Amino acid sequence: MNKPTAHTRDWIATARTLSEALPYLQRYDGSTIVIKLGGHAMGSDEAMEQFARDVVLMKQCNVNPVIVHGGGPMINDMLKRLDIQSEFIDGKRVSDAATVEVVEMVLAGKINKHIVQAINAQGGKAIGLSGKDANLMICEKDITIAERDGERVTIDLGFVGRPVEMNPEILRSFLGSDFIPVVAPIGAGRHGETFNVNGDTAAGAIAAAMKADRLLLLTDVAGVKGSDGTVLTTLSADQVRELTATGVIAGGMIPKTQTALDAIDGGVRAVVILDGRAPHAVLLELFTAHGAGSLIRG
DSSP: OOOOOHHHHHHHHHHHHHHHTHHHHHHTTTOEEEEEEOGGGGSSHHHHHHHHHHHHHHHHTTOEEEEEEOOHHHHHHHHHHTTOOOOEETTEEOBOHHHHHHHHIIIIIIIHHHHHHHHHHTTOEEEEEETTGGGOEEEEEEEEEEEETTEEEEEEEEEEEEEEEEOTHHHHTTTTSSEEEEEEOEEEETTSOEEEOOHHHHHHHHHHHHTOSEEEEEESSSSOBOTTSOBOSEEEHHHHHHHHHTTSSOTTHHHHHHHHHHHHHTTOSEEEEEETTSTTHHHHHHHSSSOOEEEEEO
8 A cells, every 4th residue: 555645645644634524614614704905914915815705705605704904004105195284192193184185095996896706806795885785884973181281171183983883784684695895994883974983983883783603803913911911712701890990901003903892792603803914814713722811702
């Protein structure tokens, strides 16, 4: 009997991986998974191609992905090219009329269609939308209260919005079809305004409105870290609140974990903050025992 070659062993390992994925494929059969795409996964053509292929595979396995994307660096580049000044206050972009016009152009136009094209190139059927389509995401002005010189003051961020009403019927219409919705985080105001919405916030609101099984927040860190610097693979909502109160969860991780808590309160079964730099991070999280980040449950 011939001994298996290294090449044969590689194929056997691939077959074993596929076989071991069966219970996870069954677990997520027919489920809705909202994915916030940002960071490294949008940073190169190679990463985008890999992400698109993984999303198409999910759809082929009867999982219903809904993609919500950001695009801060691309917005910065376009504002610079147009010589429009932009500033951030407490991590939020102040968006006057000129700025929000550019934000909509970049998010709902260039970036959204780039993601749609990448998914279609892998054999999928992606559809590009924004939160304005079919009034998916109705927003009001997001007012920030910050401390300045020892006093709490109200700061007007311009056309920065927070979702106050969700109408997910347009997204539900894609469930059970071949189409993969890709949503730009642009919201509609009640009086014809256009609002710039934080991508994580938009993804959380959409996941809650869809009662998604999972919300996956792709980021450029390995997950939520404990006081010793190791990634915490499983957390309860109460643990997240405690770690935030004690300062272990800090900085840019706070808005992500708050998005997770809001989504869970809204009916999402679990949220995963995962490392979008890891190859096939989404597939690792959904279809293997390994996982790829920090899972937060209620």
